[in-house]
Amino acid sequence: MENNKNTIKFDPGYAPIVIDSFGQVGYTYYTFSAISDLKLKRLNFPNTLRKLEKFLKTNIAFYLGCLLWASYIKQFNEAELEGNQLLGEICEENEYTSEINFLIDFISIQLPKDSKYYSNKNYIANEKYLPILETYKEFLILNKGFCNVSKVSQIELPKNLKKLNNEELNLINEKIQQAIQDKEIEQLFNCYDLIF
Numbered sequence: 001m002e003n004n005k006n007t008i009k010f011d012p013g014y015a016p017i018v019i020d021s022f023g024q025v026g027y028t029y030y031t032f033s034a035i036s037d038l039k040l041k042r043l044n045f046p047n048t049l050r051k052l053e054k055f056l057k058t059n060i061a062f063y064l065g066c067l068l069w070a071s072y073i074k075q076f077n078e079a080e081l082e083g084n085q086l087l088g089e090i091c092e093e094n095e096y097t098s099e100i101n102f103l104i105d106f107i108s109i110q111l112p113k114d115s116k117y118y119s120n121k122n123y124i125a126n127e128k129y130l131p132i133l134e135t136y137k138e139f140l141i142l143n144k145g146f147c148n149v150s151k152v153s154q155i156e157l158p159k160n161l162k163k164l165n166n167e168e169l170n171l172i173n174e175k176i177q178q179a180i181q182d183k184e185i186e187q188l189f190n191c192y193d194l195i196f
Contacts, residue, residue, distance in 0.1 A: 008073045008152055010084040013180040014065050021058040025106065028052055045118035052111070059103065060129050061185045063136040065176065068188060070139070070155055071164060071195055072172045077153045086146045096145030100137040104130065128192050135160060135196075161195045168194055 032048040035041045073079070081087075107125045115123030135158050142156040143149055164172070172191055179187040 006079060007082045008076050008079040010081045010146075012065075012069050012176055014062055014069075014185060017180065017183050017185050018058055018062045021055050021062075024055040025052060025059065026102065028055060029106070029110075042118050045114070049111075049115065049119075049123075056103070056107070056129070057126075057186055060126075060132050061188050063100075064128075064132045064192065065179070065185055065188045067132070067136060067139060067158075067161065067195060068172050068176060068191055070157060071161060072169050072176070073152050074155060074157060075166075075169055079152045081150055081152060084146060084149060087148070087150055089145070089147045091145050091147055093141060093145070096140050097137055100133055100140065104133050104137070107133070128189060128196075131196060132192075164194065 028048060028051050032041070032044060035044060107129055111125070112123045115121050138158040138160075139156075140146075142158065143154075149155060172194060175188060175191050179185050
């Protein structure tokens with residue numbers, strides 16, 4: 001890990017892995033919605049759903065990864081955060097929660113509705129998705145979008161996350177570093193039960 005006791009990276013290395021997935025859920029759904037022929041839409045829905053699920057999994061793994069990283073670095077309470085690109089920005093709550101709100105509604109309302117309509121099947125999201133998204137939304141709100149967070153001590157964790165011992169914290173860091181090295185952020189779902 002490339003941190004020292006005085007500074008901790010805001011992002012441990014997730015950005016290069018997930019950059020291509022950001023915005024893809026909305027874009028993929030928008031492209032599907034632009035199809036006007038109902039029969040063609042029904043034919044395209046299974047393939048669209050596969051793409052959506054892939055992008056959802058990556059995006060939600062990223063949000064879980066952020067919660068894991070924050071849980072890990074809280075032990076370095078005196079450290080300065082390095083690389084917070086949001087620092088000094090001015091943004092309203094609806095700005096920094098819009099993507100999360102979209103994903104929560106998309107998973108809980110839109111996908112089940114569309115799945116029933118276009119494929120006559122019930123869509124049931126991964127049971128970990130909504131707890132992660134709702135907790136990450138709370139995390140954003142607690143920290144006001146991270147626009148004023150320059151030190152680890154300023155980070156607030158949602159109350160529903162478990163308190164971790166040193167062994168669990170070290171395991172989380174190992175899992176994060178492995179996922180980054182393998183460029184497979186989805187591996188972090190294996191850490192879900194450590195903090196939820």
